[in-house]
Structure formats: structure tokens, C-alpha cells
Amino acid sequence: MVNNCCSGSSLRKSRGWKRYRACAGVLSFGVLFVFQNAAVARPANGPHMTGQRLIHDMKADPRTGHNAVQRERAMGYLDGVMDAGAGTIWCPGRKDIPHELNYEVTDDIALLGPEKLKGNAAQLVLAALAAHYPCKPSRGKQ
Template sequence: MEILQRVGAVVPVLIMVAAHAHAAPARPYDSHMTGDELVRDMLADPMQGHLNSVRRERAMGYIDGVMGAAAGRQWCPDRKPVPHEMNYLIVEHMSRLGKDKLKEDAAPAVLAVLARLYPCTAAGARR
């Protein structure tokens, strides 16, 4: 009987916690990588240690993911070959951005560079 009373006292608390968690506003999107981090990691010299190699691979993967997700919609590579040095070219363009822009999410900056280099035309865009 005593156990049932204790369990009975806990249930309303659990319901209140669950209701509060459900009603809590969603956290705004938190960037996975800022422009500063992308430029720093992409330019990390892998000969200076394993961590730099990991950072550069992470940056390359991030850029490749953004490129793949937006190809044919926000940038259209189908008319020109994409050089294998594209990741470095993107970071070179991004490094010219102002300090405030580099503190923001890197994905829009990557896409802006790609859209400038490989613009989509009405005929060239795939849907």
C-alpha cells in the first residue's frame, strides 16, 4: 500500500515534466560550422598533426554535403566541370568576407560562392 502511495505521488510530477517538455519552444537552429571554423579547418596544415588532418577532412565533408544538397537548385554545375580543388576555391572566396559574415553559419556563404561560380538558369536548373 505504501509503495502505491509513493508511485501515485510521483506520477503527477512526471506528467507535469512531460507536459512542460512538450510545450517548451523549439531551440533555434544552431550552426554546425561557422565561416570562421570552415576557413580555419580547411586551411589547417595536415603535416602539423593528426588533429589538423581531421579538421580539414571535416571541412571538406561539410562543403561536399552542402554542395550535394543544393546542386541543381541553388547552384548548377551541369554546364561546366567542377574542379577537384573546389573546396579550396570556396574557402578562398569565403576568406574575403567580413568578420561578421564569417561568424555566421557557413552553409549560406558556401552556397553564395557556388551560385556565383555556377549560376542556375531557367533552362539549366533541374527540378
């Protein structure tokens, strides 16, 4: 009789079977977790980050729960939006940009009405930056 390592009875008797069941359980949980988060992430055609969410993530106490991670994500989002609009929508010129600019922009956005805060945070961030650092109109060649 040939010992088949893949047969059910030999797998059940070995330690490999216990490892297989443990790995399958962990992988199943991981797949369910990912799909569950993807299903509730955001509504279709809605903004990735709203003004409300940006303010919440920036002002949350970083010492509790996952707030530190959320704040870092929000700061990265702000940095990306700033980079995307620098030189076209907002122009710091030769001025030094304060390291607190992320907080200043968030404070400006927080003053907006609740309906505006439901909108795309990137547009709100760029409008606040343009108010602080407006671009000078370029002189056209004649």
C-alpha cells in the first residue's frame, strides 16, 4: 500500500492538519475582514474624504484607539492635496510654509457650514490654501 501524503486520513493524523486548519481559519477571517471593510468604505460616487471626516481625523485625540493612525492618514491626505495644487491653485512663493499649515487649513474648513463639509475635502483644502497663499496673475506676453 502506498502512503499518500495528501489523503484525508494521513493529514488528520499529522501535525500538518492542525496547522492547515489554523491557517485556513486565519485566512478566512482576513478575507471576510477585507471584504466587510470594502463594502462599508464609502458610498458609490462619493468623495474619498469629506470635510467632516478630515476634521474628525485631524482633531481626534491621538492617544486613544486608532486616532493616531487616522490623523497620520489625514495629514498624508492634506500633503497630497497640497502637492497637487501647489503652483497652480495656491502659491506659497518664497514664503516659508509653517509646519502647522495642516492644522490651520483644518481650522479654516471647520468654520464652513455642515452642508459644505459633506463635500469633497480636497476642494475645501485647496480653497483654504488659495485664501492663505493666492497665486498672482501671470502677465501675458503682448
